[in-house]
Amino acid sequence: MSDVRQNHTPVQFDRTALRVNQAFIVGFVLAAFLLNLPWLAGFTALVMALGTVTSEAALFQRIYRDGLRPAGLLRPDLHIEPAAPHRFAQGMGATVLGIGVVALYSGFTVFGWGLALLVVALAALNLSVGFCAGCFVYYQLQRLKITSDG
Numbered sequence: 001m002s003d004v005r006q007n008h009t010p011v012q013f014d015r016t017a018l019r020v021n022q023a024f025i026v027g028f029v030l031a032a033f034l035l036n037l038p039w040l041a042g043f044t045a046l047v048m049a050l051g052t053v054t055s056e057a058a059l060f061q062r063i064y065r066d067g068l069r070p071a072g073l074l075r076p077d078l079h080i081e082p083a084a085p086h087r088f089a090q091g092m093g094a095t096v097l098g099i100g101v102v103a104l105y106s107g108f109t110v111f112g113w114g115l116a117l118l119v120v121a122l123a124a125l126n127l128s129v130g131f132c133a134g135c136f137v138y139y140q141l142q143r144l145k146i147t148s149d150g
Helices: 005-006 016-033 038-053 059-067 084-105 109-129 132-141
Strands: 010-015 076-081
Touching: 010 016, 016 038, 016 059, 016 084, 016 109, 038 059, 038 084, 084 109, 084 132, 109 132
Parallel strands: none
Antiparallel strands: 010 076
């Protein structure tokens, strides 16, 4: 089934892949901040953006699907739910992080790292307690009829 059809139709969705993705985002962006490596934050934003377009390009999730899960290191946590809110959240995070990276390279260091750390905080929130701020925004926009539901 193509990614487009899966966006609004409930599909079997592996939340472990999502958590691995979030852990990589938190780890890479924190490392970028601590080591002052804007290119690493940029790489992470690119991975997030590509993963938003198609799950096949979601590098961090592929590491889980192609390595960690087959090796038995992590188990699937399957749920039936639409992928669209998660994709929207990832795209929102990629956009915010991308703007932060542009700010870093433009000399707006505090602003850039502030946006990067916002992405870390929201990914860590989702990873730790399961609250997806981007999904919340998606559903609020849908409720206001700003996004389509199918």
